[in-house]
Amino acid sequence: MRQATNAAVGEDCAVYFSRDFSRLPAVALLKGLAAKPYDLTGPAGLSPERISAYRCGAAGFDLLYACQRLDDSVLAGLQQLADESGAVAQFGMMKKGAVLNRIVGFASEERQVLHTACRDLFSDSPQAGEAAAEARTELAKLREFLGELDSGKIANSKGEVFTDLVHVGIGGSDLGPRALYLALAAFRQKGRRVHFISNVDPDDAAAVLAGLDLSRTLVNVVSKSGSTLETLTNEELVRAAFAKAGLKPKDHFLAVTGKHSPMDNPERYLRSFYMFDYIGGRYSATSMVGAVMLGFALGYDQVLEILRGANEMDQAAEEPDLKKNPALLLALLGIWNHNFLGHQTVAILPYSQALVRFAAHLQQCDMESNGKSVTRQGKDLAWQSGPIIWGEPGTNGQHAFYQLIHQGTVIVPAEFIGFRHSQYQSDLLIKESTSQEKLLANLLAQSLALATGQVNDNPNKRFAGNRPNVILLGERLTPYSMGALLALYEAKVVLQGFIWNINSFDQEGVQLGKKLADRLLGHFAGRRNDPQYSGADRDELGWAMLQAAGLVDK
């Protein structure tokens, strides 16, 4: 039904599905410019004027991009690339409900992409009204539930309040929520802690459960399909632990799942919250997937602040001028470094310990979205799609892998993230500077050092420079700014996907491994039921692997 009402939007979008990246005039132009990229080293490279001019801001963040290997002619080419690919136009259509999760002419998911609707709550006329209304309904349920927890109306069998919540999910139901929780732990409500179980490795659940008073613990099970192997397995492990402790799971377990999924069962859960098929897992942190856990930890108002920040950035991402749209600019700088200068990876380097798992979230958000090899018309790509994303917080990384970034033979485009003020505001003046100043000085110094390099008579002390990087700066890491940062990267990823003309919203690449794993699990079950069982005749490679691994005998 929703698809029908948005048919017009979908049709408008189809025109972009035939715009192959490699045939865009801007691509030929940029290829030419890439033959001699801007030189950041030497006196003519970086200047105060350039540093001041190459800045762009929105929703509380400034993007400093003077340390990229480009000049105004490249920027013009990148603007042309954005325009020719219709990236921003498609972003707008996405927000209105276009069916962008599809491969034309082949079986595909055929879905809208409406994670932005989860936070389109702050105006009277949301862009995708029906989805925004569904988001409001779930938020109202959450607000009521959290109120009942606060008032003690919902409590354990002894009438005690719940102090802990175990969040059980994997992939998008884990990485984004976990990154946000760690980022915002400084804002936790007193007496509330959250724990995460994701891996099917039984040691993951065992380690978490070992330290908990289950009688005062809620369990939040998150799976859109209600059938994720790891999550259901871990749910059973946790239910068994509750049963063993003489507790009724029904009084402790929450579900976040799709309507009518196998998990949508009020007999098994204290409360259920819904997510919808127009929200991809890796874009779902601002849906109930993240909001239930974050609401428990931070309170409802802080959840709204996250949504408010994300919505602000979603709006900024519709600006067609790259100089005023940090998400678009970040997307285009990435394409410049990846497709034209040939760098295969991007390092995400937050100078904020609280962002310790943000890169891990972006690995999914970016690589699962854009690690593709066919166009939206099912043709083999003749160009590179998404890069490899990796990274760790600074200054830690400086003492780890920065050696290679400065002096290695592989070039690593870097995205630094920092904040002018700390979260806890607990700091000391040591040797004439605060820790926060030390942190920021290191961030800026790394950016400069990578760009300018250093000459030296000792070849081992030479730095070639010309290592491209950007700095993304916010005022302070709060629920609002975290929401904006999350949305900034979500928008970067989908804008890149639009430019590459790929479907950033499916994940067919995870299916083959699942299929083969099921087959191997069949062998374990077969061997358990019949010691004479052999899988050699029906699956010779899988069986040979089990033998070589010493997991079955001959």
Add this chain to the structure above:
Amino acid sequence: MRQATNAAVGEDCAVYFSRDFSRLPAVALLKGLAAKPYDLTGPAGLSPERISAYRCGAAGFDLLYACQRLDDSVLAGLQQLADESGAVAQFGMMKKGAVLNRIVGFASEERQVLHTACRDLFSDSPQAGEAAAEARTELAKLREFLGELDSGKIANSKGEVFTDLVHVGIGGSDLGPRALYLALAAFRQKGRRVHFISNVDPDDAAAVLAGLDLSRTLVNVVSKSGSTLETLTNEELVRAAFAKAGLKPKDHFLAVTGKHSPMDNPERYLRSFYMFDYIGGRYSATSMVGAVMLGFALGYDQVLEILRGANEMDQAAEEPDLKKNPALLLALLGIWNHNFLGHQTVAILPYSQALVRFAAHLQQCDMESNGKSVTRQGKDLAWQSGPIIWGEPGTNGQHAFYQLIHQGTVIVPAEFIGFRHSQYQSDLLIKESTSQEKLLANLLAQSLALATGQVNDNPNKRFAGNRPNVILLGERLTPYSMGALLALYEAKVVLQGFIWNINSFDQEGVQLGKKLADRLLGHFAGRRNDPQYSGADRDELGWAMLQAAGLVDK
């Protein structure tokens, strides 16, 4: 003095410093073979015989390498490369005390490389006797100290035992120890917990201290030089918290540092343990850098088990036949993928949640060692040195970035790590398999799927295959096997460095950023002391960055 007694070993080694990788006959041979790498897809690709034959084991680990793009002729070429570069011979000389941390003809560290001596404790004739004796001395001090903690002889001012230890360090003083602690948390002694502070971000220390009873907490400050900015700053933050709590830091603080460093001060520390200049930070996890914290957490005997496993692998790494030496084989497979097939990264994918930070440790161990661009004679490299290392535990990664690994346009060589049995042995049979079986089935399935790929009429469901990967399998993740795994990767890294003819033991690439950060800190101090201060005339780029970042006004 030690250098003099080992002069002969050093001289023997110098012959290898002129063996440039690109001129080795094996390199020309391998280049030819790389033009048409082995095809793993289709019926002739992978076979049960190949899977069974391409295995190699040592110290409790099996390396399965059938899913690499090579055949026996490539293996012969790689063996030739190992021999021509003298990799294993140099490894032996390293263990005996050769001065391998040097650049001939230029100022350099001129040090031995003797992390292997820390664990060469299980025979009557250690290879580097003096270093092994120093390791024994420190271990004896540690044993005595831990005994006094256990007996209650050392306790807090109320006579209570210590329950918590805060480990303060960064880089090699943090990543390896932290990875080991998390890997072995299942083996903790009852009532002992460890916490880590590393980042100069003041929120890191604030978040850790927020949850602690300082009166029952030890603080272990780790810095070889005794002058690491982040560590000393965090030490001061923690000392201030102790003072505020009315506690005497001297009764709680331990030091791990170099003899005669500024931190080697018995008036400030309850106990001091030493490390030595022949142990590089990133190779120091089995020295006191890791052992003090691990001894507190796990007990002395378990520390010895770690050392025993590492020593076993150190011995195995001296085997010249690549088919019997997993460290050498892993090094050569990495070089095949990186230098000959052109893949810039390596993904470390442990199917063990306890290894959650092992890839982060390897990022330092590998990238700081081999992210270099000059030979050991100070010549610019004409070949690629170390790759980018990244990764996360499976099955989590499957729900994150595996999409790109399977179907992206960038090829990612993968190193899977798994164990036949779980740590906690707390598991359930759900749908005819245990969680541990699900974990292992997924590991093997991913390896197969990446290698063989899949044909399909729907282009979006095609998998090209030929994604090279290996599987490293152990029996169970224990202190012993963790030691062996750590040493396996340490050996891999240094063997690669020997083959590339680079100095894997210095880190000049971290210096420029430090220098520029100091300059920027001067501006913060200047502005604090004088509101009229401007850095524009003495450091125009740094000052412009501060302005653009909104950290100083005009």
